[in-house]
Amino acid sequence: MNIKILPYNTSWTEDYKEASLSIKNILGNLLVDVYHVGSTAVKGLSSRPIIDIMAVVKDIGIIEDYEDMFESFGYECLGEFGLPGRRHYRKCINGIAYHLDIFDIYNEKEIIRFLAFRDYLREYPEEASFYGELKQALALQFPEDLEGYSIGKSVFIDNLEKKAVEWYINKFSVNGDI
Numbered sequence: 442m443n444i445k446i447l448p449y450n451t452s453w454t455e456d457y458k459e460a461s462l463s464i465k466n467i468l469g470n471l472l473v474d475v476y477h478v479g480s481t482a483v484k485g486l487s488s489r490p491i492i493d494i495m496a497v498v499k500d501i502g503i504i505e506d507y508e509d510m511f512e513s514f515g516y517e518c519l520g521e522f523g524l525p526g527r528r529h530y531r532k533c534i535n536g537i538a539y540h541l542d543i544f545d546i547y548n549e550k551e552i553i554r555f556l557a558f559r560d561y562l563r564e565y566p567e568e569a570s571f572y573g574e575l576k577q578a579l580a581l582q583f584p585e586d587l588e589g590y591s592i593g594k595s596v597f598i599d600n601l602e603k604k605a606v607e608w609y610i611n612k613f614s615v616n617g618d619i
Contacts, residue, residue: 444580444590446487446573453481456492460539464496467510473497473546478555480572483562487573491538495555501545504528516541526551557609558602568601 457477464475479493480486498504505528508518515532516539522529526548530541544551562569575597583589 442587444584446576446580447490448487449485456537463514467507471498478559482559483569486569491540494541496543497546497552498543499546504543554606557605561605561608
């Protein structure tokens with residue numbers, strides 16, 4: 442695997458919108474909401490071409506009933522994939538990867554974590570810029586080593602996630618939304 446960090450591409454938003462329509466069609470009334478999350482959801486942020494999508498559903502316990510439909514749309518079903526309470530799906534089309542994480546509506550911790558990370562980077566472009574530069578440097582250092590690349594980002598991501606979740610909770614609890 443060759444790790445390439447690309448400059449922000451406005452087509453990533455369109456790629457998300459197209460994928461989200463198929464997710465809405467698959468899940469129907471089970472779906473609460475679908476979100477574009479991750480680096481490609483942050484305007485101006487350099488990223489690997491991976492469209493990260495988070496779907497929130499009314500009942501994660503029946504999501505396996507939808508696996509055939511996900512597979513018909515090209516998704517590989519990977520179960521919890523290392524994160525209890527999640528269902529993870531992925532596919533790749535024309536060099537663009539799609540990673541779909543599905544959570545139960547009551548899994549507030551993970552939902553907030555994903556949204557906080559995205560929204561914090563949107564709110565603080567200097568943090569997003571630093572993150573993009575870190576990813577570029579790591580891609581040069583580990584051009585074919587996904588594990589090394591990921592480990593290199595992990596401390597920054599862990600610290601940023603903690604800061605982002607605290608910021609997010611404070612922001613929305615002041616407004617009465619959480």
